[in-house]
Every structure is written in C-alpha cells, then in structure tokens.
Amino acid sequence: MSPSASRSSRHVGNVLTLTLTPFLYPALSKPTLSRHLVTASTASISWQRSRGISCLTARRASKQADVASTLGYSSNCSLNFRHISSSAHINQTNKLDAQATEVDEEDYHKVLPRRVDPLSGDGPKGEDATLVNRLDPLPDDYSRSLFTDRCSITLHAGGGGHGCVSFLREKYIANGPANGGDGGSGGNIYIQAVQGETSLHKLARRGILKAGRGRNGRGKNKGGERGEDVLLQVPVGTVVREISRYDPLAEEEERRKLYLKTQKKNSSILEGEESESEQRVHGSALTDFESQSIEFRRDKWLLHPASAPSDFATTEFPPLPRVRRSHLSMMQLPAPISLDLSKPMEQPLLLAAGAAGGLGNPHFISRSVPRPKYATKGEPAMRLELELELKLLADVGLVGLPNAGKSTLLRSLSRSRTRVGNWAFTTLQPNIGTVVLDNYKGRPKLFGRDSQGRHGKDGPRTKFTIADIPGLIPGAHQDRGLGLGFLRHIERAGILGFVVDLGAGDAVESLKGLWREVAAYEKLRAVAEETQDEISKAELELELDPDHDAQHSTIQSYTSPFHLSPLASDILPISAKPWLVVATKADLSETQDNFVNLQRYLDAVASGQEAHPSGKEDGWRDGALLRAVPVSAIRAEGIERIVDLAVDILDSQ
Numbered sequence: 155m156s157p158s159a160s161r162s163s164r165h166v167g168n169v170l171t172l173t174l175t176p177f178l179y180p181a182l183s184k185p186t187l188s189r190h191l192v193t194a195s196t197a198s199i200s201w202q203r204s205r206g207i208s209c210l211t212a213r214r215a216s217k218q219a220d221v222a223s224t225l226g227y228s229s230n231c232s233l234n235f236r237h238i239s240s241s242a243h244i245n246q247t248n249k250l251d252a253q254a255t256e257v258d259e260e261d262y263h264k265v266l267p268r269r270v271d272p273l274s275g276d277g278p279k280g281e282d283a284t285l286v287n288r289l290d291p292l293p294d295d296y297s298r299s300l301f302t303d304r305c306s307i308t309l310h311a312g313g314g315g316h317g318c319v320s321f322l323r324e325k326y327i328a329n330g331p332a333n334g335g336d337g338g339s340g341g342n343i344y345i346q347a348v349q350g351e352t353s354l355h356k357l358a359r360r361g362i363l364k365a366g367r368g369r370n371g372r373g374k375n376k377g378g379e380r381g382e383d384v385l386l387q388v389p390v391g392t393v394v395r396e397i398s399r400y401d402p403l404a405e406e407e408e409r410r411k412l413y414l415k416t417q418k419k420n421s422s423i424l425e426g427e428e429s430e431s432e433q434r435v436h437g438s439a440l441t442d443f444e445s446q447s448i449e450f451r452r453d454k455w456l457l458h459p460a461s462a463p464s465d466f467a468t469t470e471f472p473p474l475p476r477v478r479r480s481h482l483s484m485m486q487l488p489a490p491i492s493l494d495l496s497k498p499m500e501q502p503l504l505l506a507a508g509a510a511g512g513l514g515n516p517h518f519i520s521r522s523v524p525r526p527k528y529a530t531k532g533e534p535a536m537r538l539e540l541e542l543e544l545k546l547l548a549d550v551g552l553v554g555l556p557n558a559g560k561s562t563l564l565r566s567l568s569r570s571r572t573r574v575g576n577w578a579f580t581t582l583q584p585n586i587g588t589v590v591l592d593n594y595k596g597r598p599k600l601f602g603r604d605s606q607g608r609h610g611k612d613g614p615r616t617k618f619t620i621a622d623i624p625g626l627i628p629g630a631h632q633d634r635g636l637g638l639g640f641l642r643h644i645e646r647a648g649i650l651g652f653v654v655d656l657g658a659g660d661a662v663e664s665l666k667g668l669w670r671e672v673a674a675y676e677k678l679r680a681v682a683e684e685t686q687d688e689i690s691k692a693e694l695e696l697e698l699d700p701d702h703d704a705q706h707s708t709i710q711s712y713t714s715p716f717h718l719s720p721l722a723s724d725i726l727p728i729s730a731k732p733w734l735v736v737a738t739k740a741d742l743s744e745t746q747d748n749f750v751n752l753q754r755y756l757d758a759v760a761s762g763q764e765a766h767p768s769g770k771e772d773g774w775r776d777g778a779l780l781r782a783v784p785v786s787a788i789r790a791e792g793i794e795r796i797v798d799l800a801v802d803i804l805d806s807q
C-alpha cells in the first residue's frame with residue numbers, strides 16, 4: 155500500500171508503519187503525543203499507549219526512522235492528528251508517512267487464530283473476543299509500573315538546636331537573670347509498613363533522607379521547635395537490615411567512660427592501691443591532655459553574641475553536662491536493626507531518634523557564676539545506613555521456565571496486565587495479580603471452600619493473590635539467566651505453582667529442573683541464615699558484656715514485635731510448602747501423553763514411590779492435593795480448576 159501523507163490516514167490491514175523524521179519529534183510534547191494519539195485511534199497503537207515513555211519512544215523511533223505498530227483489533231482504524239499541536243507542522247512539511255502492510259496472519263500467530271480477523275471477521279465474538287484479546291495481547295500492550303525490590307538508603311536523624319544565651323531586659327531591671335531557652339530536639343526517623351505501597355522505588359530514588367534539625371532556643375525562655383520527622387512508608391513484606399551506623403553520642407559516651415576510668419586510675423595511684431601492671435594497662439588508655447579535652451570541650455559551648463572571639467580562650471567553662479539523648483531514644487530499635495515488616499502496621503516504629511537540643515544559659519547558673527554567658531550546642535545526630543529488601547507476599551507464587559506461559563496464566567486468572575511475549579524473559583520484574591472469588595460481592599462463591607465445605611482461617615475467603623516472577627533457567631543458581639534473585643518473592647508464598655509448558659518437551663524433566671533450582675536457592679538461603687545467626691550470637695554476647703552502660707542496656711532491651719529473628723521465623727522452608735503443577739499450553743496438539751506422564755509422576759511422588767523433587771525427605775506431598783492441572787491459559791480453559799485447587803490447599807493450611 156502506498157504511503158499517504160494526509161491529516162487522517164485510513165487503513166485496513168494488520169501492520170501499520172509510521173515513519174517519523176527526526177525533524178518532527180521536538181514538536182511533539184509528551185502529553186499531547188500520548189493523549190491525542192490514544193484517543194484518536196480506534197485501534198490499539200501500543201507504543202503510543204505506553205504513556206510515560208511516549209516521548210522517548212517517538213524520539214527513539216524517529217532516529218530509527220520508523221515505528222511499527224501491529225493492529226488487529228479493528229478494520230476501521232483511523233488516525234486523526236487534527237488535535238496535535240504540531241499537526242500543522244506535520245501537514246505543512248509532509249513529514250508523516252503512514253504505510254500499511256499486510257502480514258501473513260499465520261506467520262504472526264503460529265499457534266492459534268486468536269483475535270478477530272479484521273477482514274473476514276473470523277474469530278471469537280463479543281465478550282469472548284475481548285477475553286481472547288486480553289489473554290493473547292500484543293507484546294507492547296501491558297501496564298508498566300516502576301518496581302524496585304532492593305535498595306539501600308542513608309538516614310540522617312535531625313541534629314539538636316543550640317541553647318540560647320540571653321538575659322532579661324526590662325525597665326528598671328539593669329542586670330536581669332539569664333533567660334535563654336533550650337534548643338529543640340532534632341526530627342526522628344520512623345518506618346511503617348503500609349498497604350498500598352508495592353515497591354521500594356521511591357525510597358531507592360531518594361537514597362538519602364534527612365530529618366529536620368531542631369530550632370535554636372530563644373530569649374524569654376523560649377525553647378526551640380522540634381525538627382521535622384521523616385516517615386518511611388514501605389510495602390508490607392519489607393525486610394530491613396542495618397548496614398552501618400554512626401552514633402556520635404555513643405562514641406562520646408565511650409570516651410567519657412574511658413575518661414572516668416582514667417580518673418579512677420589517677421586516684422588509685424594517689425592512694426597507692428593499684429599494682430604496677432594495672433597502671434601500665436590503664437596508663438595507655440588516655441593521656442592527660444585527652445582527658446582534659448573531654449571534660450572541657452570548648453567546641454561544645456556557645457558564647458553570648460556580644461563576646462569577642464578571644465573570650466573562647468579565656469572563659470572558664472564548667473564541666474560539660476553528661477551526654478544527653480532525647481527521651482524518644484528509649485523507644486529506638488536496638489542495634490543492629492533487623493526487621494521483618496510482614497504485616498501492615500498501625501503505629502510506625504522509631505528507627506533513629508533526633509538528637510537532644512543544647513541547654514540555655516539558665517542551666518549553668520551557680521553561686522560563683524550568677525549570670526553565665528554561655529550555653530551548649532545541640533547534640534549531633536546519628537546516621538544509619540539500611541538495606542531494604544521487599545519480599546512480596548502472595549498466596550501463590552508461580553515458578554516456571556521462561557516462555558512457559560506464567561504471565562498469560564496470571565492474566566487469565568486475574569485482571570493483571572502483565573507483559574506477554576513469545577520470547578524468553580518477557581517478564582523482568584515480579585507481578586502480582588488478585589484472583590477475586592466473590593465477583594466483588596463480598597460473598598464467596600461456592601468453590602471458595604474446601605472439599606468439606608470449610609472456609610479459610612479468617613472467615614470466607616473472597617480473594618487470593620498470585621505472584622508471577624521472571625523465568626528460571628537450568629543453572630540459575632550459578633547466576634545464569636536472571637539468577638535466583640527473584641525467588642525471594644516466592645519465599646513467603648503459601649503455595650508454589652510450578653508452570654510447565656506441555657509443548658516444550660518432557661514435562662517431568664522440566665518440573666525436576668525447576669525443583670533443582672528452587673532447592674539450590676533454599677540451600678543458599680540456609681547458608682546465609684546460618685551466617686546471620688552467628689553474627690546475632692556474637693552481638694548477643696557483646697550485649698551481655700558486664701561493662702555495658704546502664705542507659706544503653708535499657709535501649710537495647712526494647713524489642714519490637716517485628717524484630718527479625720532467623721530462628722523464630724514461622725515461614726515454612728520452600729520444600730515444605732504445598733505445591734501444585736500447572737500444565738499449560740494444553741491446547742497444543744500431542745500434549746496429552748506428556749500430561750499423563752506428568753500426572754503419573756506426581757502420583758508416584760505423592761505415594762512415596764518417587765523421591766520428593768527437592769531431594770528433601772520431609773518435602774510436602776499430600777496425596778489428595780498434589781495434582782497437575784492441564785490448562786490452556788490463552789483460551790482461559792481449565793483455569794477454574796487451579797482456583798479450586800489453590801483455595802483448597804490454602805484453606806487446608
């Protein structure tokens with residue numbers, strides 16, 4: 155078909171090629187491009203639909219000089235560019251060419267005649283047509299969402315505001331008393347797992363988060379305002395681990411402890427109590443100069459604004475008050491932080507308390523110094539570096555080789571619009587879909603119960619969730635393909651759903667291969683947990699150190715209900731989880747024998763004749779529930795049986 159360069163191009167066919175020249179793209183602003191092209195076309199022009207990246211696509215496409223968009227939904231596809239602000243530009247310069255090319259239908263859809271044929275009108279009609287088109291979408295018809303499941307962030311709690319040096323000034327009161335206010339304490343950092351958040355990308359993008367600093371105290375005994383708090387809202391299922399922390403107050407406390415020890419040593423020397431060897435040990439702890447600089451640290455003080463710089467050298471400061479923490483620090487989580495936020499939280503948890511503000515000059519009034527001209531500075535705040543890892547919480551986790559049909563299955567079971575394509579690694583990030591059992595009516599359908607008519611623990615089950623993760627390939631545990639990183643998302647799943655493609659060779663071998671990778675992952679996790687255990691034990695021993703400061707111990711003893719303890723974990727090991735096998739692509743010819751073999755193998759596993767595919771003795775093998783379900787996800791055939799089986803297994807837990 156010849157190119158046409160008109161304002162509206164009518165086209166009948168399957169593939170439309172738009173040729174945009176580089177000259178064109180600066181004129182197409184992002185919103186205009188996406189909005190108008192989408193509304194103007196009655197067909198689905200997928201690259202234009204992917205809103206967030208339309209400008210980028212146009213630019214890339216224009217560099218490549220063409221954008222090919224596959225159309226197959228409607229025979230009457232009209233592209234109307236009238237509303238595009240740059241349309242005049244397009245028309246004047248004649249830079250837009252629309253080309254229509256016929257493609258061989260059979261070549262494109264090797265497997266099934268799926269969509270409505272635009273010319274003959276063949277194919278499913280009405281609702282069926284919509285369903286089939288939804289389950290066999292164009293590769294670029296998918297919803298995109300930003301997703302990050304692992305990131306590290308640096309948190310700075312707020313520093314304290316400085317104390318104020320001020321004196322009462324009133325008529326007839328020549329030398330009023332000190333009335334400088336204390337500095338405000340710094341902002342705290344909290345964390346809360348909330349429903350609705352699904353990814354860590356917002357936190358990953360920010361990287362560093364700082365709470366506000368406390369305001370300085372003012373005259374007339376006015377205290378400074380508190381710094382602004384920071385609340386980290388993370389998805390439910392986030393695991394938080396501490397990488398490092400810098401707590402200047404803890405360091406200061408350590409130094410003061412050392413100083414007190416040195417003082418004790420000095421007094422015992424004077425009294426002649428300490429043995430020579432003890433003196434040698436203690437003597438190396440702190441020099442005289444160091445101990446002096448601890449007690450009278452000049453950098454911790456503030457002078458009256460009217461003072462000369464030389465006053466710093468001459469003023470006699472009193473000994474510094476002991477290190478002050480804000481009251482909230484008692485509620486701070488013990489170090490090192492290790493949390494498993496597997497439930498939505500009503501109250502946030504305090505990760506790092508802001509530092510205490512400085513003291514105003516009234517605190518230093520004494521008989522010898524009735525009008526102190528100094529106040530203390532606010533305390534410095536702590537810094538935390540945390541690693542956040544999101545482990546999705548889904549009832550069923552789909553595991554399968556690339557291109558097995560996991561995403562199509564998810565689309566057929568839920569309203570997910572995850573990407574589907576006939577190539578390996580179409581899915582690059584986990585997707586979660588919700589299977590609604592009750593048609594949003596609040597009343598479960600009958601098949602939402604198990605064989606004895608029981609419902610789940612929390613009353614009638616109205617829905618459950620399914621996670622589709624990127625495909626695993628043999629050798630994934632050696633980091634082949636996308637590695638095993640995504641298996642963390644099925645670690646929390648109630649059921650494992652192994653998706654095997656009946657059209658891609660021996661299904662039993664595929665299933666065994668998948669279990670091999672999953673078992674390798676489990677082993678890796680066990681090693682990691684053991685190491686973590688050893689670290690925790692070492693930390694526990696440190697905590698039991700008799701020298702531990704009293705205040706420090708109180709802080710340490712506060713444990714949150716979310717504290718992650720690898721030993722107390724109630725999550726089943728992967729091999730002990732219930733599992734089912736979804737034998738997909740059952741619509742392909744000559745797949746029946748493959749399925750029969752698979753079912754026979756599963757029966758043998760359930761009866762104990764065959765070893766559990768994970769290689770573990772105690773792997774889950776419930777004869778009544780371990781089954782393979784043949785489905786054709788692309789035609790939405792047989793999927794109700796998966797729902798039934800999954801609900802039965804979930805309810806039997």
Ligand SMILES: Nc1nc2c(ncn2[C@@H]2O[C@H](COP(=O)(O)OP(=O)(O)OP(=O)(O)O)[C@@H](O)[C@H]2O)c(=O)[nH]1
Binds near residue numbers: 556573581741788
């Ligand atoms: N005939 C037939 N084809 C199917 C069926 N399910 C999926 N397909 C096709 O198989 C191809 C791969 O489907 P996907 O759902 O993207 O497979 P996947 O397992 O998610 O692949 P990755 O994301 O790469 O791991 C697509 O071309 C689907 O149209 C089915 O039940 N029958």
Ligand SMILES: [Mg+2]
Binds near residue numbers: 561562
């Ligand atoms: Mg996929």
